[in-house]
Amino acid sequence: xxxxxxxxxxxxxxxxxxxxxxxxxxxxxxxxxxxxxxxxxxxxxxxxxxxxxxxxxxxxxxxxxxxxxxxxxxxxxxxxxxxxxxxxxxxxxxxxxxxxxxxxxxxxxxxxxxxxxxxxxxxxxxxxxxxxxxxxxxxxxxxxxxxxxxxxxxxxxxxxxxxxxxxxxxxxxxxxxxxxxxxxxxxxxxxxxxxxxxxxxxxxxxxxxxxxxxxxxxxxxxxxxxxxxxxxxxxxxxxxxxxxxxxxxxxxx
Numbered sequence: 001x002x003x004x005x006x007x008x009x010x011x012x013x014x015x016x017x018x019x020x021x022x023x024x025x026x027x028x029x030x031x032x033x034x035x036x037x038x039x040x041x042x043x044x045x046x047x048x049x050x051x052x053x054x055x056x057x058x059x060x061x062x063x064x065x066x067x068x069x070x071x072x073x074x075x076x077x078x079x080x081x082x083x084x085x086x087x088x089x090x091x092x093x094x095x096x097x098x099x100x101x102x103x104x105x106x107x108x109x110x111x112x113x114x115x116x117x118x119x120x121x122x123x124x125x126x127x128x129x130x131x132x133x134x135x136x137x138x139x140x141x142x143x144x145x146x147x148x149x150x151x152x153x154x155x156x157x158x159x160x161x162x163x164x165x166x167x168x169x170x171x172x173x174x175x176x177x178x179x180x181x182x183x184x185x186x187x188x189x190x191x192x193x194x195x196x197x198x199x200x201x202x203x204x205x206x207x208x209x210x211x212x213x214x215x216x217x218x219x220x221x222x223x224x225x226x227x228x229x230x231x232x233x234x235x236x237x238x239x240x241x242x243x244x245x246x247x248x249x250x251x252x253x
Contacts, residue, residue, distance in 0.1 A: 027092050031131065033186030033198065034085045034123035037112035043073065043081060046110045050250040056099040058252055065091025067253060070200065072147035072246035076190060077235050084147055084246060085123060086200040116189040126188030130164040132172055134181040141204045145251065148243035151232030152187065152195040160230045170219035178215045179205025199243065
């Protein structure tokens with residue numbers, strides 16, 4: 001979960017958003033990606049806590065205007081684990097609550113903050129380098145949520161971010177056709193000089209495996225010919241896949 005008094009290291013961002021959004025009738029939905037380490041020996045306890053999150057903690061999250069909150073567990077290398085969080089903020093500012101402070105007393109000792117995090121952060125806040133909403137849909141249509149990770153060569157960061165600032169229309173059409181919605185990619189450093197991408201998307205189709213296979217049309221395969229060499233597949237990634245899927249360990253609306 002999010003860390004002490006920092007609420008996932010995004011307080012400064014949210015304060016800035018509050019100032020920018022002052023005078024607006026309703027604040028815009030803001031997407032956030034965050035990462036923190038977790039020692040292998042603490043994973044079981046962390047999963048147990050989040051499988052039975054205290055109702056009071058969920059109420060605090062709701063009151064803090066946090067929506068669509070997922071946490072995924074990813075293995076970067078053998079016995080090298082991290083937690084990847086995604087959520088959407090629909091308010092203008094929020095602060096720590098006593099209930100949340102007690103929750104953090106249980107979860108913080110299980111976590112291992114990144115040395116690359118910014119000052120004042122517990123979870124490291126990462127940069128969103130791509131987003132595509134897709135066609136309009138209702139939350140009730142979401143069948144599943146997915147997180148995945150892949151390495152990124154440092155010397156290719158500029159090329160990757162430039163390409164994802166203007167993704168080919170044919171590639172976006174394929175995402176829409178295969179039921180992918182609310183798709184974001186975040187970029188950050190696990191450690192100095194070691195960059196990683198993590199993605200989050202929602203699926204609204206009826207045949208996830210089939211749709212993922214259908215994604216490999218001619219346009220998208222050509223796109224992958226350009227993007228795959230910029231990336232670094234992680235140990236344990238299944239044969240024939242570029243991104244490594246992660247396990248969802250927490251979710252709340």
